[in-house]
Amino acid sequence: MTGRVIIIGGGVAGMQTAITLDELGFKPVIIEKEASLGGKLCRWDRLFPTMTPAQEVLGDLLKRVEKTASEVRTSTTVSEIEEQGRGVTLSDGSRLDAEAVVVASGFDIFPAERKEEYGYGLYDNVYTTVDVERMFREGGVRMADGREPKTVAFLHCVGSRDEKVNQRHCSRVCCITGVKQAIEVKQQIPGAEIFSFYMDMRMFGPGYEELYRQAQQQYNIHFVRGRISEASPTIDHRIHIKAEDTLIGRPLRMSVDMLILAVGMQAGSSNVAFGRNNNIDLYPSGFLRPLNQFSGNVRSSSPRLFYAGTVTAPKNIGESINEGIAAAYQVAQTLNAAKS
Amino acid sequence: MKITWKEYQKDIADDHYYYARSCIRQNFFPGSEAAFLHILGNDLGRDVLDDARHTSCTGIGYHSDIVPLDTIMTVVARQFSLMTEAGYENFVSSCITSFGIYSEALEMWHDFPEQEEKAHEYLYKATGREFKKPKNLAHTSDVMFHHRHQIAAQAKHKLINAQTGEPLKVVDHIGCHYAKIFPKVGVGGSEFPYVLSGMVEAWGGECIDYPERRHCCGFGFRNYLVQANRGCPVANSKKKLESMAPYKPDFIVANCPGCTMFLDRWQYAISEMEGTLYGQDGHGIPVLTYEEMAGLVLGYDPWDLGLQLHQVAVEPLLDKMGIEYDPGAKYLGKNGKFIGKPEDSIIGCYTK
């Protein structure tokens, strides 16, 4: 018995899985496709709803992983998972054996250019919420010409709840991300008028609804219920948008300095390859389907194959970290039972 | 970073076309179809069959709930049977409405083969004919787009202001039934159609990306047919004209017969009703079909292209392009026969 457990993905779920497995006496190997650990969290500035710097959460996890005996292989990709979770094949063709595999490979950010009608990548000043996090890390929101925007529109549900781009699911966290960023823009530019175009506001977490209310009352963010149907450039390089104010029942149009698309979470591109394993089942959305949605969220139909984090569905950071802990304990239970 | 349209390409046949004409274009822009045949046949050396036996596609009736599906499907089947009989496989439609109808029939037959069986049966019972589906279905603008570089190589005039050397600013208007019904059948898809802007760019012009670029002209068939309902159709064209005017376009090039007619004729109606003109120096914005645009580029005489039948005077554009023309010949038709001169309107859409 080597005690080696392979964790595919070094984001928050994968890192937490490694930390807990190490505590339980196993030898975690994190395989991360990027050059460093951290996953999508590396791209974030501050976290909802507490405005905690992402670096704080990330730094803490990294420090804790550092203290473990985990082996970390960065810039490495898994091409195949052994049927019974007894190892993986890496993209260079080499085989790595293990006693169990935890799939924590996360999600992909919806590519906003697929919603052609919003002109992402075509027009200046159409950005995604991911771009905005980068801007905040780099010192604040600026238009392409370097000026601060005076009018900003956020559009929710870009790449979520949308059959046209084959993303029928709700990505859950974009609502609160949009609210958080609207507040941050207003904090940076108090004179800015901010309009948020939404279909529903899904404030599922503790403190989320409170933040939404703060955005409305304290920050005077205008929430307009209706989806933007198209964006076009204006003669002065602003963005013209069309929507319906569905609470009034009339079309609404306006031009803004900046349009920010709240992009959703789509299934990780590696899920299809992982799905070639007969014990790994995919939802129609492309996320991995756990053994049981109520009592087996981190399990697959193979006893040595586990899931943690957003590889199975859109989740927030706390939920993903919890799944890392849960997966580690389930691994321990299985492997300890096999030992005795 | 303008990448998006390139993801959508369609196959356009290179030669041997069966040509299906448009109903309303022959009345409103009669030189366009002649120009298409001349450009394809004489300038590009392509084989096009202009078949007198084909009929209207009955699309206007279909979209106005007068012609039922079974009927229009059989009409489409008959056009295809004429193509089959003539030994052609590439069907080219001169009208966006028809192109939409043919695309719809092919798509429907693909999804519901029993409907195609019906079409075969109806056509055979009614006419004794049989048909094969075209190998390639294209709109005439697709064919012009396909040959845009050959046309550019033979250009006598570029879409360039002869005085300033600046590219002409062009508004392209696509027409809803070109790619909004089936985005895959249009060059560039539905959001960023490239079929007209590809020609404009290849011939030296510059397309304007204005806020209402993708908006419908308002034609809408049944909405427009009843006179009392025309307030809504004209308001759509007005919305587009208002949105493009600040960019000072030199002309509009339109893809669809109905849109070309609307954008041209409504400028007159709006000027009469509200006193607004959207062009420069008391003029309207000239509206061309893509064949007329290609014809000017290839050095055709503007009056041979039928530009005297436009409501908005084209002379300002001809002057900008440095095209020589005989003002006295404007209203002389075939063999120098006077075809009649329209009265000048109060505001002067006609006058130079």
Added chain:
Amino acid sequence: MTTWGYSISRPRSIDIDRNDMSYSQELLREYPELQTCIACGNCTATCTAANLTSFSLRKVHTLVRRGEYQGMAEELEKCMLCGKCRLACPRGINTRQIVLTLKKHLVNRSR
């Protein structure tokens, strides 16, 4: 004179660029809690006037917030000021006060 048989339809879009947002802004400065409306419809559901007329406070204040003031003063005349909406509002908005404030401003505005 040509008889056209129709006239050009006017756009019914709310055009934020063209609308005068100054009163909307003033109102929201005075009553920022108005932004917290979640459009639940509780006010209209319980409204004495809405049962008999087209009055909808939710629509009226949303229109005012978008800079659409035309006809709003007349709409507000339908309110009977019974105050039941204030009891019902889950966001705690002082709806009755909003009606009074809107009336005062919009009636002055239309004079």
